[in-house]
Structure formats: structure tokens, C-alpha cells
Amino acid sequence: MSNLQYSQLHAGKPVRVEVDGEWVCVAKVGDEVFAIDDTCSHSDASLSEGEISGFKIECWLHGAEFDLRTGEVLTPPATQNVQTYLIDRDGDALTIKKAN
Numbered sequence: 851m852s853n854l855q856y857s858q859l860h861a862g863k864p865v866r867v868e869v870d871g872e873w874v875c876v877a878k879v880g881d882e883v884f885a886i887d888d889t890c891s892h893s894d895a896s897l898s899e900g901e902i903s904g905f906k907i908e909c910w911l912h913g914a915e916f917d918l919r920t921g922e923v924l925t926p927p928a929t930q931n932v933q934t935y936l937i938d939r940d941g942d943a944l945t946i947k948k949a950n
């Protein structure tokens with residue numbers, strides 16, 4: 851579980867947080883917040899350093915794209931989806947948890 855504040859997030863600027871020992875990429879799109887594994891499923895690159903366009907995030911290393919809503923891989927060279935995380939919002943407080 852990780853706590854983060856909604857007001858700390860800015861659209862187009864994902865952040866990396868630790869949730870239960872795993873690195874998670876948290877991204878704001880419009881008013882919504884999404885969380886997926888931070889490590890690209892292709893190799894060891896941090897997705898929170900990637901570019902967001904719409905609901906997609908692009909890995910900065912080789913350009914694989916993932917859907918922030920589902921973790922689905924959309925563009926090679928990655929072939930495996932990444933995990934999504936649950937986000938609870940209570941006012942400004944965001945709680946990020948692993949999905950069971």
C-alpha cells in the first residue's frame with residue numbers, strides 16, 4: 851500500500867512510488883489516476899520516465915506502449931502486459947494497492 855496526494859500529480863508527468871516492495875508508475879490523465887507496474891515488461895526501464903499520450907504511456911527505452919487503464923501492451927517490442935494497481939481516492943489522499 852502506498853500513499854500519495856492527488857494534488858502532487860500533474861497530467862503528463864507520471865511518478866514512481868513503491869507499493870509493497872514493487873515500483874509502480876502513477877499517472878494522471880484528465881481527472882483520473884492510473885497505476886501500473888513501473889518496470890517495462892520488455893526490459894529494465896522505468897515507465898514513469900516515459901511519455902504519456904491519451905491513455906497510453908510509451909517506454910523511453912525502445913518505444914513499447916502500454917494502456918494505462920488496463921496494463922495491456924499495445925506496441926512492440928514488449929509482448930507482455932504489465933500489472934495494474936487499485937487506487938482509492940479520499941479527497942486529496944490516494945491509496946494505491948496491489949490488486950488481489
Ligand code: FES
Binds near residue numbers: 892913926
Ligand atoms: S525496455 Fe521498454 S520497450 Fe524495451
